[in-house]
Amino acid sequence: MTSSAIDAKGKTLQKQAKRVTHADRVLSYLKEQHRPVSAYDILDGLRSDGVTASTTVYRALEKLLDDGRVHRIESLNAWTVCCGRHDHDTPVFAICDDCGNVTEHVVSEFTHSIANLSERTGFAPNHTVLEIHGRCSDCNTGVPAH
Ligand SMILES: [Zn+2]
Ligand SMILES: [Zn+2]
Numbered sequence: 001m002t003s004s005a006i007d008a009k010g011k012t013l014q015k016q017a018k019r020v021t022h023a024d025r026v027l028s029y030l031k032e033q034h035r036p037v038s039a040y041d042i043l044d045g046l047r048s049d050g051v052t053a054s055t056t057v058y059r060a061l062e063k064l065l066d067d068g069r070v071h072r073i074e075s076l077n078a079w080t081v082c083c084g085r086h087d088h089d090t091p092v093f094a095i096c097d098d099c100g101n102v103t104e105h106v107v108s109e110f111t112h113s114i115a116n117l118s119e120r121t122g123f124a125p126n127h128t129v130l131e132i133h134g135r136c137s138d139c140n141t142g143v144p145a146h
Pocket of ligand 1: 071081082083084086091104
C-alpha cells in the first residue's frame with residue numbers, strides 16, 4: 001500500500017522536527033531573560049524541562065559559545081544571547097550598574113586597536129573581554145531635574 005508508506009515517512013519527519021537539544025532549551029531560556037543570567041539561574045529555570053545537572057548547562061553553554069550564539073559576561077559571571085552576527089569583531093558590553101541592563105555593541109575600532117596592539121607588541125590575544133560598567137541612558141535621564 002502506498003498510503004501506509006507515506007504515513008511511515010511522515011511520522012519519521014515529525015520525530016526529527018520535534019527533537020530539542022539541551023542547547024536549544026538553554027538558548028530559548030536565555031532569550032526570555034532581559035538580562036544576563038548565571039548558569040545556576042539557567043539550571044533552576046530549566047529543572048522542570050529535565051535539565052538537572054550543572055554540567056549539562058555548562059556543556060550546552062559551551063556549545064552555544066562555540067556557535068557564537070551566546071556570550072559570557074565575565075565581570076558578572078553571567079551569560080547572555082548574542083545580538084547577532086559579528087564574525088571577527090569583538091563585542092563591547094555596556095553594563096548598567098543601576099538596572100542591570102546589558103547592551104552589546106560592535107565597534108570595529110576596538111577590534112582594530114587590539115589588532116594594532118598585537119602587531120606592535122607581538123602579544124597574541126586569544127580571548128578579549130570588553131566590558132564597560134556605568135549607568136545606561138534610561139537610568140541617567142531618570143535623575144530628577146524638575
Ligand atoms: Zn555577540
Ligand atoms: Zn540602567
